[in-house]
Amino acid sequence: xxxxxxxxxxxxxxxxxxxxxxxxxxxxxxxxxxxxxxxxxxxxxxxxxxxxxxxxxxxxxxxxxxxxxxxxxxxxxxxxxxxxxxxxxxxxxxxxxxxxxxxxxxxxxxxxxxxxxxxxxxxxxxxxxxxxxxxxxxxxxxxxxxxxxxxxxxxxxxxxxxxxxxx
Amino acid sequence: xxxxxxxxxxxxxxxxxxxxxxxxxxxxxxxxxxxxxxxxxxxxxxxxxxxxxxxxxxxxxxxxxxxxxxxxxxxxxxxxxxxxxxxxxxxxxxxxxxxxxxxxxxxxxxxxxxxxxxxxxxxxxxxxxxxxxxxxxxxxxxxxxxxxxxxxxxxxxxxxxxxxxxxxxxxxxxxxxxxxxxxxxxxxxxxxxxxxxxxxxxxxxxxxxxxxxxxxxxxxxxxxxxxxxxxxxxxxxxxxxxxxxxxxxxxxxxxxxxxxxxxxxxxxxxxxxxxxxxxxxxxxxxxxxxxxxxxxxxxxxxxxxxxxxxxxxxxxxxxxxxxxxxxxxxxxxxxxxxxxxxxxxxxxxxxxxxxxxxxxxxxxxxxxxxxxxxxxxxxxxxxxxxxxxxxxxxxxxxxxxxxxxxxxxxxxxxxxxxxxxxxxxxxxxxxxxxxxxxxxxxxxx
Ligand code: FES
Ligand SMILES: [Fe+2]
Numbered sequence: 001x002x003x004x005x006x007x008x009x010x011x012x013x014x015x016x017x018x019x020x021x022x023x024x025x026x027x028x029x030x031x032x033x034x035x036x037x038x039x040x041x042x043x044x045x046x047x048x049x050x051x052x053x054x055x056x057x058x059x060x061x062x063x064x065x066x067x068x069x070x071x072x073x074x075x076x077x078x079x080x081x082x083x084x085x086x087x088x089x090x091x092x093x094x095x096x097x098x099x100x101x102x103x104x105x106x107x108x109x110x111x112x113x114x115x116x117x118x119x120x121x122x123x124x125x126x127x128x129x130x131x132x133x134x135x136x137x138x139x140x141x142x143x144x145x146x147x148x149x150x151x152x153x154x155x156x157x158x159x160x161x162x163x164x165x166x167x
Numbered sequence: 168x169x170x171x172x173x174x175x176x177x178x179x180x181x182x183x184x185x186x187x188x189x190x191x192x193x194x195x196x197x198x199x200x201x202x203x204x205x206x207x208x209x210x211x212x213x214x215x216x217x218x219x220x221x222x223x224x225x226x227x228x229x230x231x232x233x234x235x236x237x238x239x240x241x242x243x244x245x246x247x248x249x250x251x252x253x254x255x256x257x258x259x260x261x262x263x264x265x266x267x268x269x270x271x272x273x274x275x276x277x278x279x280x281x282x283x284x285x286x287x288x289x290x291x292x293x294x295x296x297x298x299x300x301x302x303x304x305x306x307x308x309x310x311x312x313x314x315x316x317x318x319x320x321x322x323x324x325x326x327x328x329x330x331x332x333x334x335x336x337x338x339x340x341x342x343x344x345x346x347x348x349x350x351x352x353x354x355x356x357x358x359x360x361x362x363x364x365x366x367x368x369x370x371x372x373x374x375x376x377x378x379x380x381x382x383x384x385x386x387x388x389x390x391x392x393x394x395x396x397x398x399x400x401x402x403x404x405x406x407x408x409x410x411x412x413x414x415x416x417x418x419x420x421x422x423x424x425x426x427x428x429x430x431x432x433x434x435x436x437x438x439x440x441x442x443x444x445x446x447x448x449x450x451x452x453x454x455x456x457x458x459x460x461x462x463x464x465x466x467x468x469x470x471x472x473x474x475x476x477x478x479x480x481x482x483x484x485x486x487x488x489x490x491x492x493x494x495x496x497x498x499x500x501x502x503x504x505x506x507x508x509x510x511x512x513x514x515x516x517x518x519x520x521x522x523x524x525x526x527x528x529x530x531x532x533x534x535x536x537x538x539x540x541x542x543x544x545x546x547x548x549x550x551x552x553x554x555x556x557x558x559x560x561x562x563x564x565x566x567x568x569x570x571x572x573x574x575x576x577x578x579x580x581x582x583x584x585x586x587x588x589x590x591x592x593x594x595x596x597x598x599x600x601x602x603x604x605x606x607x608x609x610x611x612x
Pocket of ligand 1: 262263266282285287
């Protein structure tokens with residue numbers, strides 16, 4: 001259920017999603033990680049069969065579950081450290097984000113849903129990931145940041161590796 | 168080594184030339200064509216994945232009557248179900264009529280299997296219930312069990328909830344297959360009064376490499392963590408300073424800890440060493456009660472010892488950084504699918520469960536921070552194996568000072584060993600290829 005807002009708010013909100021994608025593709029890692037709040041939840045759900053999801057991150061397995069920016073920084077540190085064989089070299093990526101809808105909006109909190117496709121290119125081979133995400137954005141001292149991103153990846157068969165830049 | 172001039176024949180003599188096996192001199196070389204030759208994969212499919220015991224599933228994946236899962240054993244599509252009588256069955260997932268797959272989803276619940284192509288229907292024990300226009304089309308009534316019933320997987324048996332199956336009935340008993348792997352499994356299952364279950368949410372990963380690279384890695388590569396997993400060790404260190412972080416089980420410099428690597432026979436193997444930080448394991452809180460039930464030695468092994476178990480040819484049962492089933496199968500000579508199932512005690516308390524989940528997700532599955540680095544190295548080994556001018560791998564670490572037979576430590580937890588060595592012992596790989604040779608040349612040994 002989408003809600004309406006004025007154009008400048010819409011631009012500010014979708015700007016966060018666009019910048020997240022662009023920063024990943026351009027490997028502007030510091031810009032990227034600054035998009036998250038300190039207490040953010042970054043969750044990628046696991047599947048149980050074709051159409052059922054594992055829904056409880058405290059009982060069931062997730063593909064990725066992080067509940068702080070520090071955990072995101074750990075992952076970022078790992079794949080940029082030059083010590084992780086799966087990330088030597090890193091793939092080139094291209095994120096395509098679309099069909100964004102605003103689900104809810106208050107003064108300092110917004111909920112959006114986006115759909116995305118990511119092409120990743122490594123060792124002259126292209127892999128693709130596709131899915132959708134529910135975002136909670138929070139306004140902190142005038143800036144919108146990601147407080148929660150819950151993602152559903154339709155092709156959860158990881159090709160060698162599945163990391164944050166594939167999402 | 169005397170590399171074969173010609174592709175080896177299908178007899179043991181030919182295949183044995185792929186190995187330069189002189190353990191007493193510390194020499195063990197393996198010809199890398201075992202990773203690249205499609206003819207060898209054909210043999211492995213026939214004799215190993217379709218000719219001997221392999222791991223199939225865990226009983227908790229099919230808890231209710233009618234539950235089924237689908238899998239592939241070697242090249243063959245298979246259904247494992249819990250029939251309406253409660254019995255666990257295995258069937259070839261192909262309709263006796265024209266071969267269409269009966270079950271097309273990864274899992275589900277079905278009282279009967281109805282084929283969507285021409286409607287033939289079977290009950291959960293494989294008996295045909297209905298064949299289209301049976302009276303019109305055939306001179307006499309069909310034999311609904313042996314004629315047009317489902318074809319059974321000849322052997323399907325469980326050990327403590329772990330279902331093993333064989334597409335050949337010419338196999339030893341499951342106990343004779345498992346040997347010392349069985350008491351190793353007990354040390355996991357006995358941790359929980361109601362046993363272990365597979366948690367919801369599983370995933371698979373593919374790497375471009377031969378299946379044996381995964382087997383060898385999980386079956387006893389105690390030499391790789393400090394290098395291939397350096398980045399994960401770095402993450403573990405970063406978290407040490409962070410209050411509230413779910414800590415990582417420390418696996419760096421495992422050779423400096425009390426530990427070893429074991430060959431159980433039949434190609435099964437294991438690694439163990441004492442964790443420096445057992446208090447970070449969810450099960451550690453149970454140490455007092457486990458000591459009461461199982462005694463101090465076993466309870467310590469259950470709660471405080473890193474334990475890898477590799478059951479030849481396709482199961483890794485890990486109770487270490489996390490608790491999980493890792494099973495894998497060849498898709499082609501240079502492509503392998505690995506599936507990860509986190510396992511946990513039935514009715515585990517919430518906080519312990521959360522810790523267990525975060526530890527699993529941190530390292531394992533294609534989305535973890537450990538598995539991808541292993542996968543990447545397998546792919547590099549596969550590419551390296553194409554360097555035919557360097558035809559062999561040098562896998563002799565710790566062979567010259569191995570210990571034959573069982574030892575004190577193993578005996579203290581009721582385990583018989585074939586041989587063992589120090590952390591890094593590459594006799595765990597040698598034992599896999601000894602088994603490989605036996606299985607590929609049946610009747611010759
Ligand atoms: S193939 Fe199944 S009924 Fe014909
Ligand atoms: Fe590893």
